[in-house]
Amino acid sequence: MKRVMVTKTGGPEVITVEEAPVPKPGAGEALVKMEAAGLNYADIMQREGVYLGGPTPPFGAGFEVAGVIEELGEGVNEWRVGDAVMALCSNAFSEYVCVPASNLIKKPNQLDFAQAAAVPCQYLTAYHTLITLADVQPDQRVLIQAAAGGLGTMLVQVAKQRGAVVIGTAGASAKCELIRELGGDYAINYREQDFESEVKSITDGVGCDLVIESVGGEVFDKSLRCVKTRGRLVVLGVASGEPRQVDTVSLLFHNLTVSGFHLMAYTQDEIAMQHACSDLYAWVASGLLRINIGATFSLDQVAEAQQKLASRETTGKVIILP
Ligand SMILES: NC(=O)c1ccc[n+]([C@@H]2O[C@H](COP(=O)([O-])OP(=O)(O)OC[C@H]3O[C@@H](n4cnc5c(N)ncnc54)[C@H](OP(=O)(O)O)[C@@H]3O)[C@@H](O)[C@H]2O)c1
Structure with missing residues (x-):
């Protein structure tokens, strides 16, 4: 073979x-x-x-x-x-x-x-990040970086299943079109618009309940400034190869939570996996997950x-x- x-x-x-x-x-x-x-x-x-x-x-x-x-x-x-x-x-x-x-x-x-x-990597990562870990609620604002990628397209759809307001970023207009087709409420081409100012404008200056960050570098710094008071940022990856340090004082003054997520810690959680699979079967059967x-x-x-x-x-x- x-x-x-x-x-x-x-x-x-x-x-x-x-x-x-x-x-x-x-x-x-x-x-x-x-x-x-x-x-x-x-x-x-x-x-x-x-x-x-x-x-x-x-x-x-x-x-x-x-x-x-x-x-x-x-x-x-x-x-x-x-x-x-x-x-x-x-x-x-x-x-x-x-x-x-x-x-x-x-x-x-x-x-x-x-x-x-x-399914095994990207769907399960999206599901466990948004639902098992962050427990996204209807109408919460969720910012997703690299939202037109393999993981990103799953994150957009799972967040929409929960009734969240989804803001996705991507580096090309065709990618932004895909984010909207998948149900994303806002798609920001970060090469044409500053995503931090756009997020501030979309959220009336409040920021997002949840930010899903997988790029690192300056994108991480700006993403952290997009989290609202008492909101959360989840780090999924560092595609830029530039991990960042966190200013702990800004965390405490703004009541922010920064969490890491790695799929391997969730795949042996039988109950969480049962929920992830039963939602998967229901969503694909009803055409809700593309x-x-x-x-x-x-x-x-x-x-x-x-x-x-x-x-x-x-x-x-x-x-x-x-
Ligand atoms: N923690 C976990 O358990 C877990 C599981 C799965 C994936 N991940 C992470 O999630 C991220 C996405 O993974 P994926 O497999 O679905 O890939 P992907 O999103 O299909 O591809 C990566 C995308 O990241 C964006 N990007 C931004 N800066 C980049 C850079 N400097 N170099 C390359 N790409 C850059 C690009 O989209 P734009 O052109 O739109 O910027 C690119 O298309 C990765 O960081 C990966 O490590 C983590």
């Missing part, structure tokens, strides 16, 4: 495609035939060696898969060969991948495999796919097909 490897830390040139034997599922694992895999910003950070706690090269690339169970390892009784599933895993950019059975999620019938490959596939690439094109994502050329979810 074909699999994509990151041979050492570096640029896209360290990505290789190699032939390898189909793996055997160990105890507690299922062998999944990959039908689609999700590309994420963290794939780029892992390849660059800047992802905290990331794998050490050489490693199999990709960590989000959708496909069909081909074989079950010892002790896996709750799944059947032929089940359509999606999961977080290692080595997702491979024709076959062994997945811990505890990570498997049943694929909703309404989603094709490419759409399903957007999964936007911005681009698809083959296993041979993972390096190119990563370059497009890193250079901000993509919208929605980027998918790797076998």
